[in-house]
Amino acid sequence: MEKKGIEKITIGEITREAKIYRGTFYYYYQDIYDLLAKVQEQIFEEVIGIISRMIEGFMNGNLEEICIIMNQLFENHEEMMTLFIAKKPDVTLQRKIKECGKRVALDKLGIEENQLSIEQRYLLEYIASAQLGLIRYWIENKKDIPATQLAKVVQMANLKGPFTSIKQLARI
Known part of the structure; x- marks a missing residue:
């Protein structure tokens, strides 16, 4: 493929x-597409469990745990993650990952999706897209920074916002 x-x-x-x-x-x-769907579903099930733990780690501020989980994800599924996230992006799989990530985040925050305002829905979509985008960028760049550094970037962007984080890093 x-x-x-x-x-x-x-x-x-x-x-x-x-x-x-x-x-x-x-x-x-x-057929070939049924095989692909079943492979993706198997990967998805495993990846979702890992992503849930990563989101919980981010929300708890536990960077060490996030790095261990991220490394576990790529040790177990590096070829598939690289293929479906970066080299031959699969929109359906990425959408499933984002939707699951949003559900997990809302669950951790104790918020029901039907209680969200339209603005909150946009913000949640922005966050989910940004997380996936950062992971895709990391894969595309052959994991050029350690998982610990990527986790810090993600946490910084989430807690301080991307523009504030860029400005802060420029001063260091």
């Missing part, structure tokens, strides 16, 4: 690579 995209992959290529019979493939999957 990374080399040529999902639409150009054949079932024959998959079965040869996986060393399985074509019939075995069709026993479990309807």
Whole structure:
């Protein structure tokens, strides 16, 4: 998928690579897109649990825990995260991750989604998009800073705002 995209992959290529019979493939999957959806769903389930713990760590100000969790996420799913978040972004998967992140954050804040004003909904979307954007940028740059430093950047942006954080870092 990374080399040529999902639409150009054949079932024959998959079965040869996986060393399985074509019939075995069709026993479990309807087509290539069904396989992709099931792989994404499996990853999503694991990633969501990890993201929930990360959000809780951010809200509690526990950077060390966040870094451990972030490293765990990438140790377990680096290739897939890199593929679906940075190299061949999957909008559906990213939307699911953002929506889950928003639900977790609201739960931690004790706020029901139906109680949010329109402005609060926009702010929540901004925060979720920014978090995912920072992680994507980090992946695209081959994790050029340690997870501890990324966690500090995320926390700084969340608690102080991006413009204040940029100005503050410029003074250091």
